[in-house]
Amino acid sequence: MNKGVIYSILAALAFSFQNVIVKDLSVTMGTGEIAFFRGTLSAIIILALIKIQHVHLSHEERPTLALRGILGGIGMVCMFYGLRYVPLADTAILSQLSAFFVMLFAAVFLREVIPKNAFVPLVVIILGACFVVRPWHFESFNVYSLFVLAQAILAAAAYTTVSKLTASGKHHQYEIVLYFLVCAAIAGAILMGTDFRMPDRTEWLWCIALGVNSVIAQVWMTRSYMYGNPVVVSFVAYIAVFFNSLWGYLFFGEVMSAMTVTGGLLIIGGSMYLTKMKHDKIRKKNHNHQ
Numbered sequence: 001m002n003k004g005v006i007y008s009i010l011a012a013l014a015f016s017f018q019n020v021i022v023k024d025l026s027v028t029m030g031t032g033e034i035a036f037f038r039g040t041l042s043a044i045i046i047l048a049l050i051k052i053q054h055v056h057l058s059h060e061e062r063p064t065l066a067l068r069g070i071l072g073g074i075g076m077v078c079m080f081y082g083l084r085y086v087p088l089a090d091t092a093i094l095s096q097l098s099a100f101f102v103m104l105f106a107a108v109f110l111r112e113v114i115p116k117n118a119f120v121p122l123v124v125i126i127l128g129a130c131f132v133v134r135p136w137h138f139e140s141f142n143v144y145s146l147f148v149l150a151q152a153i154l155a156a157a158a159y160t161t162v163s164k165l166t167a168s169g170k171h172h173q174y175e176i177v178l179y180f181l182v183c184a185a186i187a188g189a190i191l192m193g194t195d196f197r198m199p200d201r202t203e204w205l206w207c208i209a210l211g212v213n214s215v216i217a218q219v220w221m222t223r224s225y226m227y228g229n230p231v232v233v234s235f236v237a238y239i240a241v242f243f244n245s246l247w248g249y250l251f252f253g254e255v256m257s258a259m260t261v262t263g264g265l266l267i268i269g270g271s272m273y274l275t276k277m278k279h280d281k282i283r284k285k286n287h288n289h290q
Helices: 003-025 031-052 062-083 088-095 098-109 116-133 145-168 173-192 201-227 230-236 239-252 258-289
Strands: none
Touching: 003 031, 003 062, 003 088, 003 201, 003 230, 003 239, 031 062, 031 173, 031 201, 062 088, 062 145, 062 173, 088 116, 088 145, 088 239, 088 258, 098 116, 098 145, 098 258, 116 145, 116 258, 145 173, 201 230, 230 258
């Protein structure tokens, strides 16, 4: 099996473990506290890696770096808040909507033209999101799913800034991630306010596991794109929905409804089509420049 595929599966597995830890911690800890410790502990690990690997932090494009950090940090808080009340499978499915918003933001902020044949998958994705959220059915509608939706939007905006940062080639991946983690810790601290409570021994162990797991997941995700075909890696990453569904069933007794399964298939199918379309466009552009 290709290295990129293996790393993509491992990254999806690690991110699904992150969701399980956050959901479990949410029973006894506030969202602000979880975000604060996740951001702080992961940032410490990243700083250690920066020192060990002698990575130099740049002084350029700091506003863009800060914007990426703020978007990602707030998005993480929204995700953690949604995980408190939204089933793991629903959370994983709604997170895939970021592919939809990435295309929209690229058109607005990066002036990329949306292909005409992208209209159908965009509509399919919107329809799938409606099936999962079900805003027309009050008894099934979970208002906290809107926080997960907000996370997908913020993640897409963050990806847009990352595209701009990586295109310049002036920033190491650790630097970009560090800004995100620091902003996430600050956002968590603000949300936590004066309600801070020192974690007990078990909570400390889970918080440390969360911080370490999150960094490992980031590294594996980066390596998946380093060693694998971007289209294949992107498709394999959707296995995260399966992992989250499995953990939700095993650990929290969550079962997906037929409507959620249908919506998930529409979102994932439409997102896969958009991802392939995007990479085909990049490949064609690079070919024309040769």
